[in-house]
Amino acid sequence: MTTTDATSDSATSHTNTPTWPSHxxxxRRCLPTTFRPVDHDRVASLVASEWERFAKTTPGSAEHNVRARRTLPLGVTSSFQHWDPHPISVQSAEGAWIADVDGRRLLDLSMGFGAMLVGHLNPVVVEHVTRALEEVGTLFVTPSPQATDMSERFCARFGLDLVRFTNSGTESLMYAIRAARAYTQRKAIVKIEGGYHGGYDPLQVSVKPALADIGPADAPVGDVPFDVEAGTVHVVAYNDLAMLERILAEHGRDVAAMVVEPVIENLAIVLPDEGYLAGVRALCDQHGVVLIFDEVKTGLTAGHAGAAQRLGVQPDLITLAKSIGGGLPLAAFGGKREVMEVVVDGRMAHFGTYNGNPLVMAAALAVDELCTPDALAAAEEINVRALDAIDDVIKQYELPAHTVGMGVKGCVTWSPSPVRNYRDYKATDFATAELSWLWGVNRNILTPPGLDEQWLVSLMHTDADMDLLVHDFTALAKALRD
Ligand SMILES: Cc1ncc(COP(=O)(O)O)c(C=O)c1O
Incomplete structure (x- = not known):
């Protein structure tokens, strides 16, 4: 990919000559036609002053973090929640807004890493869950009409023959892989370099590894953390069908499953090239490999029936979580009958005390009712208007950046050329991305920490909310160029 030369003169305009395949x-992706590098001394000085501002305006969060660290490693309940010197501690949330312990109101564009698609305390979710609490119960560990009703709705919506509920994305991925192993009687896994799919051991291989540890781009080496028992995992670059073809030609007879996010949403947003997913489907078919689409992050945020249907490629299994549960711990895996039959005939055991409990099913029903095609299309239109407005700012200031959108999610990627795989992502401008994120946090707009996520327009965000993001991005552009 073409990268921005940090040392080149920021007064010189470059023409962006496309040399990459279309997405x-x-x-949705919009690349700048011309761009100028940013001045990295200026970025460094702005980052320093923004961190000072952060420290001054978040004393309550700092104090809370000191207390929380006494009992919680890093002072958080999941390491994703942490950032240095301390994350913002949140007191409450409603609609598109959260209130922190310093009394600030922040526009929430992180929305629980996309889980809060219907908005915080959406009245329909509150009503259904309250009814479950007052009239139904919280846990039966028996069959119930509520769980059956939801399974029928999920199968119809996502085009599945059979589905099982779990409590987290990690659990769903674990069982999807086990189902693939039981079905194929093979053990090895193929995963995408850089991809994150939760905590199950084989999927911990090459999750955002250091470039020094992973070999050359055309022959990536899996990076296995010491605490992980991964089994055999082959790592391939996203958007590289030739590499997948090579790996499957050599190892295909031992490979149970290929796990891939149809759109990668853990490296900002990385889009499939036109025809890539269909090519993956064909190669998996050729080698008898179960294709698992991890739709934990895409799911309903990608469209009414998920990313697979929007992109027109049907996997053998999909995993779902986050957006389907309205903020309650709901996840699922499901797909083709012949694969899911392993649960029926005992080739694979699937258990879980809390699976399909009526409290979570009540939230799922509310989400299913709320996420109509029209409601999701309206949120996507708000997202597209914001992306278009940010594109105008990028153009006006000739920023070395571009926007990417998928359904109700969007991001700014600090690179003038597209990110098509993990190595491209590693070549983006992380310093300016950090500034952009912190700039927002200091102006009461919370996008996800980590520089590798994306914003989410929930059903409760408005054009006026997204105008705040555009306004702050414009101010950042001015600060970078003044
Ligand atoms: C693509 C993807 N798969 C799986 C997971 C794991 O989900 P959970 O955190 O619910 O275990 C995540 C979590 O962020 C994810 O982004």
Missing amino acids: DPAT
């Missing part, structure tokens, strides 16, 4: 037409 899937059901996705």
Whole structure:
């Protein structure tokens, strides 16, 4: 990919000459036609002053972090929640807004890493869950009409023959892989370099590894953390069908499953090239490999029936979580009958005390009722208007950046050329990305920490909310160029 030369003169305009394949037409990306590098001394000085501002305006969060660290490692309940010197501690949330312990109101564009698609305390979710609490119960560990009703709705919506509920994305991925192993009687896994899929051991291989540890781009070496028992995992670059073909030609007879996010949403947003997913499907078919689409992050945020249907490629299994549960711990895995039959005939055991409990099913029903095609299309339109407005700012200030959108999610990627795989992502401008994120946090707009996520327009965000993001991005552009 073309990268911004940090040392080149920021007064010189460069023309962006496309040399890359086009992205899937059901996705959105807008690249600048001309750009100028940013001045990295200026970025460094702005980052320093923004961190000072952060420290001054968040004393309550700092104090809370000191207390929390006494009992919680890093002072958080999941390491994703942490950032240095301390994350913002949140007191409450409603609609598109959260209130922190310093009394600030922040526009929430992180929305629980996309889990809060219907908004915080959406009245329909509150009503259904309250009814479950007052009239139904919280846990039966028996069959119940509520769980059956939801399974029928999920199968119809996502085009599945059979589905099982779990409590987290990690659990769903674990069982999807086990189902693939039981079905194929093979053990090895193929995963995408850099991809994150939760905590199950084989999927911990090469999750955002250091470049020094992973070999050359055309022959990546899996990076296995010491605490992980991964089994055999082959790592391939996203958007590289030739590499997948090579790996499957050599190892295909031992490979149970290929796990891939149809759109990668853990490296900002990385779109499939046109035809890539269809190519993956064909190669998996050729080698008898179960294709698992991890739709934990895409799911309903990608469209009414998820990313697979929007992009027109049907996997054998999908995993779902986050957006389907309205903020309660709901996840699922499901797909083709012949694969899911392993649960029926005992080739694979699937258990879980809390699976399909009526409290979570009540939230799922509310989400299912709320996430109509029209409601999701309206949120996507708000997202597209914001992305278009940010594109105008990028153009006006000739920023070395571009926007990417998928359904109700969007991001700014600090690179003038597209990110098509993990190595491209590692070549983006992380310093300016950090500034951009912190700039927002200091102006009461919370996008996810980590520089590798994306904002989410929930059903409760408005154009006026997204105008705040555009306004702050414009101010950042001015600060970078003044
Ligand atoms: C793509 C993807 N798969 C799986 C997971 C794991 O989900 P959970 O955190 O619910 O275990 C995540 C979590 O962020 C994810 O982004």
